[in-house]
Amino acid sequence: MHGEYKVPGGKLVVVDTDVEEDRLARVSVSGDFFLDPDDALTRITASLEGAPASSSAKDLAARVAGALHEGDTLMGVTPEAVGIAVRRALGAALSWDDIDFDVIHGPVVDPMINVAMDETLVEDVAAGRRKPFMRLWEWNGPQVVIGSFQSYQNEIQQDGVDRYGITVSRRVTGGGAMFMEPGNCITYSLVIPTALVEGMSFEQAYPYLDQWVMEVLDKLGIKATYVPLNDIASEFGKIGGAAQKRWA
Structure with missing residues (x-):
């Protein structure tokens, strides 16, 4: 079993392993990262031997972290990255290459429809009615989108909304308020299996x-x-x- 994980801003981590009686066996950890001293890699590999194949990325990362000594230096790699690579080797996590997804450039629609589609299309993917996708949105009027946990009263000046004909909507995600003008910003949504970010x-x-x-x-x-x-x-x-x- 073979799994790879590229650390954002870091290096590639590769794990090869077998599974015997539901436990990891003959584990190999490699990649273009840096470790000092060299025997840290031996300790990392040994920490994974015999781990239950059902271990989460968090549990595997804890094993790796427990094998490190004070003064060990890891450059371009983290215990969490090793745990994710193991999960990918076991087929429990996905990479971008594993996903067959569509790229959708939708029509120009009312702002409220775009926000609603961010929720309903997710339900379609979860139910297997649609492939994972990236959707580029376009809308036909100015819009302010507020995060799911924000207060309308604290974020919005109603007289400005009324004066300029701005649509205000609430999205399903957290974060802050955004003002969006038609044709003046790029907005997209990625709807993908959570297995892509397994362990993250x-x-x-x-x-x-x-x-x-x-x-x-x-x-x-x-x-x-x-x-x-x-x-x-x-x-x-x-x-x-x-x-x-x-x-x-």
């Missing part, structure tokens, strides 16, 4: 899911940096932000 926290998933955006911006000659928790910025300021919601 929300904080770890943001840079992983945004990695392709960073690569595109680089190809366009834009010097962009990732700003935790969930923003992308250039030397001139914020370029974009992300939000996520996971359905069980």
